[in-house]
Amino acid sequence: MLPPQAASWAVLKDALSNMAAEVERMAAVPAVVDDLTLAFERSQWRAGRGxxxxxxxxxxxxxxxxxxxxxxxxxxxxxxxxxxxxxxxxxxxxxxxxxxxxxxxxxxxxxxxxxxxxxxxxxxxxxxxxxxxxxxxxxxxxxxxxxxxxxxxxxxxxxxxxxxxxxxxxxxxxxxxxxxxxxxxxxxxxxxxHGERRVRGGISPDVAPAGERRLSEAQRAVLRALSEGETLEGAARRLKVSKRTLQRDLEAIRAAWNLPNAPIAQLTFCWATSPERTLEQAA
The missing domain is CATH 3.30.870.10 (Endonuclease Chain A)
Structure with missing residues (x-):
């Protein structure tokens, strides 16, 4: 038989141990809820109503x-x-x-x-x-x-x-x-x-009577991409063409504008101030 004081301490020890276990389980609840919430949201994403x-x-x-x-x-x-x-x-x-x-x-x-x-x-x-x-x-x-x-x-x-x-x-x-x-x-x-194959390097079929729209849509897209800060590689990726094709478009642009040795910076400046770009923005 234990003295009352020792018996009470034994009971308290068991109670504290049980309380510690409960606190540990409660502390784990938020993490479990987070995991379940993520799984639930993914299930909704994969098979939602819409x-x-x-x-x-x-x-x-x-x-x-x-x-x-x-x-x-x-x-x-x-x-x-x-x-x-x-x-x-x-x-x-x-x-x-x-x-x-x-x-x-x-x-x-x-x-x-x-x-x-x-x-x-x-x-x-x-x-x-x-x-x-x-x-x-x-x-x-x-x-x-x-x-x-x-x-x-x-x-x-x-x-x-x-x-x-x-x-x-x-x-x-x-x-x-x-x-x-x-x-x-x-x-x-x-x-x-209608499926017709493009002939590169020539004047666009949508040339205005005054000859102001001398670039093809592909060539204008190259200039738009470069003027927005794309590198040659980035412009080629953006337009889904090879770098060689993009270079051919640049050569056609130089020929159309009579600027055979113009660097890209000059071409993008000319594009920014060209009547053709003004016409495009107004369209």
Whole structure:
């Protein structure tokens, strides 16, 4: 038998030990909640009511194929990633021809660089002959596909460390409408294209009667990029062309302006003060 004082200390020791364990468990609760919150938010991102995240490239292509196959009225596509590969073209011809035959309006916006690519030119000329409409834009734009104004496919801007071809499938009505509106804005800026191969170095076909618009859209895009601080390498990446192609455009600009030895700084200064840039800003 223990004296009362010793017994009380034993009871207190057990109680304090139990309290310490409870405090430790309580202290761990915030970290557990943070982990669970992040997992819950990611699950919402991946399978929310209005959007779905897909990382695997095969799944992305399969879902896009299913969505395009279900088009009934309109198919809008903005593709800023450069020329199409031969296998992409061959896979797309039958699918997109079937869509055109069931009355789907087909509009696609490409980066201006595809006008130099024989495969994409072949694709566009084939599909234009079947009723598709194409335009090109020299400046960068965002990638998007909109089908029947009901579903959109956009690139990933949310999930860190996702693979390059990860995508979001959007069904929220407001966001799909926004995507379609953004496409329409870029479409209005684009130049009509029927798949014809570009002839570089000459005067643009949109020359004004007074000869004031002597540069092609691609050449103007080069000057815009360089005047915004891009290096030659950065401008080539931005416009999805090779550095050699960009150098050819610069030589054509020098020839058009009769400045055979002008450095880039002089060309960008001339561009900043040229009537052609003034006309472009007013357009």
């Amino acid at each position: 959007s779905e995240f897909i990382a695997d490239v095969a799944q992305v292509n399969a879902r896009i194929g299913d969505i395009l196959a279900g088009a009934r009225q309109e198919l809008l596509g903005a593709h800023p990633l450069g020329p199409r590969r031969r296998e992409q073209m061959e896979l797309g011809i039958a699918r997109d021809t079937a869509a055109l035959e069931r009355g789907v309006q087909f509009r696609t916006l490409y980066l201006d660089a595809v006008r130099d690519d024989p495969v994409t030119c072949e694709w566009a000329s084939t599909m234009a002959g079947r009723g598709a409409h194409f335009r090109t834009l020299a400046d960068p734009f965002e990638r998007v596909i909109v089908v029947d104004r009901k579903v959109a496919v956009i690139a990933n801007y949310v999930m860190e460390d996702a693979p390059p071809h990860a995508a979001w499938i959007i069904t929220d009505r407001a966001m799909v409408a926004f995507c379609a509106h953004a496409f329409e804005q870029e479409w209005r800026r684009g130049r009509v294209w």
